[in-house]
């Protein structure tokens with residue numbers, strides 16, 4: 463079946479270096495560093511990544527960080543709350559622009 | 573849920589499982605992974621733990637069970653075989669621990685007698701108690717007191733601190749009964765500071781993923797179980813699900829097999845490979861056959877060498893044997909490693 467998204471492609475992520483090695487190496491170094499233990503734990507970062515994956519609606523990231531969140535000991539309830547945080551921010555981001563619309567309405571109407 | 577045997581499933585024959593595991597899917601061979609870190613052939617370091625599987629009968633039928641245990645399983649160790657085991661334990665003081673597993677080991681009619689006999693030999697005794705057995709029948713209500721009397725270390729599975737994940741793996745209502753059973757163990761002193769009575773819980777993932785870091789998960793379990801149920805315990809052991817028996821069947825049914833093997837293989841950890849439990853454990857089957865571990869036992873992969881049955885126990889032959897390996901062994905070496913005592917690194 464031909465589709466734009468193929469789950470198998472996730473495993474090929476590192477192959478982006480075949481076309482441009484230097485930038486890929488820099489990216490993966492950076493990526494590794496970002497997810498290492500820091501002031502935030504690797505466990506906390508995994509849940510943030512899960513939420514962001516939903517905000518940007520990336521199927522690869524949702525796949526990867528669902529597994530990773532389970533493997534970091536998060537519960538289904540906690541994972542869904544994180545998704546709601548993404549949903550709330552996305553919804554809020556749309557709605558807050560309602561103020562812009564209201565401003566424009568005020569400009570244009572008597 | 574029925575055992576594979578009751579379903580007449582092809583995987584109730586261990587040869588079919590081995591054939592499946594050995595099918596070429598482009599995975600590296602476990603033996604080659606050991607070669608690459610210079611530990612092949614894998615040799616034992618000693619015989620510290622004498623693990624006996626005293627029967628496949630169980631009051632539960634968990635989805636992931638590597639024993640394919642259940643109420644329908646009739647294989648049970650006889651007193652005669654136990655007596656031979658006792659003499660081996662008695663004559664080999666380097667055996668520090670006698671580890672009793674099953675099925676539900678308590679369902680063996682000789683269980684109480686056998687624990688009493690082993691406790692006379694002054695070794696550490698571990699019983700892998702599934703918790704719900706304590707409540708399953710009046711005759712088992714005395715187990716907490718009996719364990720206490722014989723200073724048995726109790727090791728019990730609790731896949732998660734909530735009912736949803738526990739019951740999805742172990743059956744409807746298991747979480748609630750397990751909590752009640754842990755409370756009964758706590759009441760006689762198990763898991764309490766300075767009681768000397770050890771209660772260790774076992775976490776294994778309720779699905780096709782790897783366990784979380786043991787120390788972090790132990791903290792979460794302690795906090796949640798104490799807050800919600802006033803429960804205490806000593807340690808949490810994280811165990812990786814092995815791709816054999818019912819869990820293998822689950823992986824295939826849910827189309828997770830290849831990804832799961834990939835996960836185990838990519839997470840191969842040489843330090844965990846050095847510390848695999850077969851290097852200091854012997855596993856004895858219900859019929860007295862000797863294996864490198866309980867997983868090899870379920871695959872009916874006997875130890876190499878002449879000493880294949882407990883009546884032919886020969887320490888020298890066992891200490892110089894080559895451990896029998898196959899693709900399922902990747903389950904012991906992934907990430908922080910996995911053994912009956914939890915993570916190995």
Ligand code: SF4
Nearest residue numbers: 630634637641675702
């Ligand atoms: S995992 Fe343990 S409790 Fe569950 S069926 Fe198997 S032996 Fe019984």
Ligand code: SF4
Nearest residue numbers: 848850865867901904
């Ligand atoms: S499955 Fe058994 S033989 Fe294989 S590495 Fe694990 S303990 Fe050793």
